Structure formats: structure tokens, C-alpha cells
Amino acid sequence: MGPNFLTCRKVGLGPWARETQSYKDVILTCSTGNQHYSPKKKSYSTNGTYTTKNWQILHKRCRGFLVTVPSFSYELIANAAYIGTPGKGILAADESTGTIGKRLASINVENVESNRRAFRELLFCAPGVLQFLSGVILFEETLYQKRADGKPFVDILKEGGVLPGIKVDKGIVELAGTNSETSTLGLDGLAERCQKYYEAGARFAKWRAVLKIGPTEPSQLAINENANGLARYAIICQENGLVPIVEPEILVDGSHDINRCADVTERVLAACYKALNDHHVLLEGTLLKPNMVTPGSDSPKVKPEVVAEYTVRALQRTVPPAVPAIVFLSGGQSEEEATINLNAMNKLKGKKPWSLTFSFGRALQQSTLKAWAGKEENVKKAQAAFHVRCKANSEATLGAYKGDATMGEGAAESLHVKDYKY
């Protein structure tokens, strides 16, 4: 299935004008009065509603005018399914200004807009990498940035068959009375922001909820708060055309064993899917971004096959088949570790009615960043390193990774930072 995007373009017919590309028809719906323009037929119609086999258009009152607002169901389903295309995955390049600053600092590069732009250009324009990606998550600043020659990043991605995504949460705050457990901010005005991002070309969103394992954690409060927050975020995204990535990250910090991680992961995921059901979220138009099930960071490591078995089992027990794809976070694993674990999962026999793929940040960029070191003359080398990781993870989604990726410097380096703050 090729990219199936909606692009929003102002064509002088009003602030809500949209051009929609369905499977067969191109229609334009206009909110200023009951007018319809069909580019295909090149004519206006006074029929206020337009229904195709692929779209159900609903009338809605908005600011006193009758508007036609497409129901996004079919588009959400198509885009979510596309992201799960075997052989593709997501590059999480949505580091906030503060966070990317830490990365740049690690290679002695100044945290200014031009450097942030340059680094993202390095990634998005690396030759031959876009074929391995179905989506890239962006930070708000990057959504509006351009290549050096002025071409918007969003256009480059779309032309390469990659859906642009957008981080929409506003970080975490502590829950009073807990042992530093957190809730995620960002619901205020979320609908309006989603609309803005949709107009700018985004087609999926991401919101990170965080839980931790401890003697009395995660508490029921933390689980309920975060599950509810994820569900609220998810339905608001869907109302506004963005596929929500549901990310309940359980931090790897701690000395617990893999059984404990499995127990907590299963309980958290069950709570998430109950909340999504309560909030009427269309599961076929969502993605899940969970942690892999592993021992705690202070515990002895286990084999990839064990990680695979525990992870897949936890998902089998909690994630309904309607979810098209599961895009793992790498959470401090080294580039190579993350790839090998993903590969093991895809080799595992058993019921897996969802794609298992990646949504990696550090685990895709680490050696690339080191190779670049902020220098123009290193761009090609860095892009080659990036290509290596993208290709390796693409193979891992097919269970075909042979562990032979020419490893760049730092590929085997653990990326775990205790109590990591984004």
C-alpha cells in the first residue's frame, strides 16, 4: 500500500478548505457555505454533503457556518496500517530543544537552530534511508524547518513515502503523594494544535506516558492517570486526523528481574486498552509504542530470545488484534541490542497479529551523531552510519537480521541513562 495522505491546502475557499486524496476520488470540501469543488470534475456543486465509498462526510456546525468535516476513520486506518508495513519503521527524531541540546553537547556542538536543522537534514536526506522508514516523529520546530535549499522537510519525507509525525505532549509532572511517579501534560488546546499540525502535513502523533518499577510502583494511581491521559490524547488526535501512537513507557531503571517487568507491562497494557475502549478510540487507527520486556538495568542481562519470548507473550495477553502495529521504543538499549531483540521477536513462532517494528531515537542516531561530530566533512560518513542502522532494523522487522551490520563507533554502547529525563 503506498502512501495515502491528505494534504491541506488553502485554495482561497475558506479557512477549512481541504483537498483530500481518497483511493479513487479527489474532492474538495469547503466550509464557507454549502459549496463543493471537485478538481476532477472541475466544477462546483451546491450539495452540502459528499459521500464516496471511502468517505463519510459529516455536517458540523462550526463558528456559525455549516461545515463539512470528513470523518477521518478510513484515513486513520490506512495510515496506521502503512506505518506497520513489513520492512519499515519509525525514526523518533522528536527530541525537544533541551534534549537535543544534550546530544549536541556530547559532540561539542552548539545548541542553535541552524545546528539542529543541519543534523535533521543529515538524517532525512541520507541517501537510501527513507525506504526503510514509514514515519518520522518530529518536534514542533522541525515540522516547519527546511533543507538548505529551502525545501520543507515535510515535503522531502512525504515524497520519500514517509509519514511525518509530531510529538504533542508537553512533558511530565510529578504526582503528589507518590514516590516520584508522573503524569503527562498537554491536553489543553490539544485539538487546535492537532489541526494546526495536520495542516502542516503531520499524519500521526506521539505522547509519552512514563511509569516506573519499584517496591510499591507503579501505583494504581499512576497506572490509572497515565492510561486515562493516553486515552484522552488518543481520541482527540483521531478527531483531528492524526493517528495516535500510544506510548506507556515502563522505565528499565531498577534491580527487578524480567518476570517483574512482564507482570507490570501486562497490567499497564491491560489498563491502557480498557481506557482506550472507555474513550471510544478506534484501535485500527492507533499504534502502540511499548517498552520491550527486559530485566531491570541493575540486573543481569538475558538472551534476546528470552526478551523476545517475554515481550511477545505480554503483548499476546493484552493487545487486541485490531491494533495494526507495535513500534517498540529502545529505552537505553544500545543500537545493536535493540536491533537484535527486535529481530528475535520477529523470528519467534507464535501468534502475532500485529506488525512488530521500531520507533527508535537514540538507537538509530547514536553512531550517526558521533560520526558527524558537527562537521560538514563528516556528513557522508555519518549518513552511511545512519543507513547501516536503518537497514539493520528494517531487516529485523522481517526476522532477517544476521548481525552483520558494519558497526559504527558506539553501536554497541549502552544508551542507558539512569532516570532519563526527556
Next chain:
Amino acid sequence: MSAFVGKYADELIKTAKYIATPGKGILAADESTGTIGKRLASISVENVESNRQALRELLFTSPNALSYLSGVILFEETLYQKTSDGKPFVEVLQENNVVPGIKVDKGTVELAGTNGETTTQGFDSLGARCQQYYKAGARFAKWRAVLKIGPTDPSELAIQQNAQGLARYAIICQENGLVPIVEPEVLTDGPHDIKKCAYVTEIVLAAVYKALNDQHVLLEGTLLKPNMVTPGSDSPKVAAEVIAECTVTALRRTVPPAVPGIVFLSGGQSEEEATLNLNAMNKLAVSKPWTLSFSFGRALQQSTLKIWAGKKENVEKAQEAFLGRCKANSEAILGKYAGGGAGGLASESLYVKGYKY
């Protein structure tokens, strides 16, 4: 993990998986004494133990029928009954690779303050009873929770009570070696359309699986027995393909892949209707990580019962009819049912308004 893994875990997983064997399903022959009495009355047969024994013997000794069954749900009395030449029913089933199951609930009672909604009884001594049944040869259990659709139903109270009840029953079964069939039946009664049924079924199933997770039930050692998603009994019927799509969509949105099999109840559908719907579901080209099978009572026995009419001389013909329905439903699991395996009897609706077991 969050699931309780006790001494019976491996056996539970194995049994549940076997019951979900593609091509095999469950005969629900667990009618209580009162309920079977109504069936016998409909063919003018007296409701005495010997007649109840005779009917079940007819079913369990039907030549070749057992090859299409992976399990039979029994009522307590039947668990201890024998064939006329003295062989325990349980042995007859076991020798033919059919797992004996047992109804363990004690019927429903109304929830005060609701509009006739119910909860299910049976917890007192459930653990001890399960142990007893296990000793007698049972390896799976069944517990029926009932919900209905109305303007304000099902209420959150009814959903929660029944979901928690099912989860409690399920974990107690697993502690005592029985695979629990989880049955949250949403009744067809009503004028609602199929969309409403789908909506209710989805929220009920979501609540059920949350409760099962809360109570540490091992999903790999359970089975689900849901209603199919259909229009209400007072609404126009729809094609089997529509029922199939709505039903499978609802299940895909709520039932985790760890569950090995889904064994539908037939609810008041005629024998033929139930088979055609099951067949349509299995023909759907979409990912279904659980076997879609049957756990039919009336929809397997109706014509058999009518043909038998309580007379010894009719037994052979009645058994042929029973074999016919078993075979048809087996084919439906494989999406291979060609239809028409029906006499007029098989097309007879078995719907009874406000049906009480």
C-alpha cells in the same frame, strides 16, 4: 507475569488448546433439570432421570458424531450417569477424545435497583466443587453471565458485576484444574440494530478482559463463549456476511491473541442460521488469532430431539440428524460449509423471548 501460574498451568494450556482444535467444537448438553424438562415437554416426554439419561446416551453414542467434538458440557447429574450397559458417560467421551466439561454456576439473580438486570450465583463452595468435578473427570467448566440491551442497559453496575464474577469464577477454576469457559452473553432480545449490539458487545468484552487481567487469570488456559453480533430479535435480519464482519471486528478489538479459542453460543438462532454465521466468520479474510468454533446447545440438538420424540425406534434416525449438525458445524469452522444440510427443522428459529435457562 501478572497471570497466576499454578500447578495445573501446563495442563490448562494444553486442554484449552485441544478444545480449540480447528474442525472441532463443543456440545453444550448442560441443561439443568428444569430446563431439560422444558425440552422434553416439547416432545411430550416425562422429565424423569431415565429419560434424561436416554437423551444424553443418544447423543454421546451417535456413531461418528464425537469425532467432530472436542468437548461436551455436562450438568452435574449427567457427570455421574452411565450408558444403559453401565459405562460411565465420562469414559465414553474420554475414549473418543472428547473432553468432559461441567456447568458450575447456579443460575442468575436480579440486581436490585436495575431494570431486571442480573448477576450469576455459584461462588460458595466453588473451589471444592471444582476439585470434586476434576476427580470425576471434568477438565473444563462453564459459567453463564447474562446482559441485556435496552435504553439504559447494560448498566455499568451490571457490566462490572458480571465481568468481575466471570473473572473470580475463572481464577477459582484454574486453581483447581478446570479450564474456564468465560461466557458473557448479551441477549438478542430487543429492537436495536446490529451497530448497538456491536457497541455493547465491545464494551462488555473489554470489561471482561480487564477483570480477567486484574484477577490474574491465565488467558492461554481459558476459552471465550460470546454471543455473535446480530440485530435485536425485533429487528430485521441481516446477511451472514454482515454478522460475520461485525462479530469478528468486535472480537479483534477486545480479545487478546493469547486466548486459544472462541466458542460461540447460538442464542436463539436456528440450527442452520448458527452454522451459516459461523461459516461466514471463518471465511473472512482477516487476521483471527483464535479458533472460531461453536458451543451450541439448542442449535445442535433441536432437530435431533424432535426426531427422537422419546421413542426407542427413532434413536437411529435421531442420531443421524445429530451427526449431520455436528459435521455441518465442523465444516463451518473450516469455512467449508456448503449449506443445505438442513431439513425444515434445522431452519426453525429457537428464539424464546426473555429466555430463562
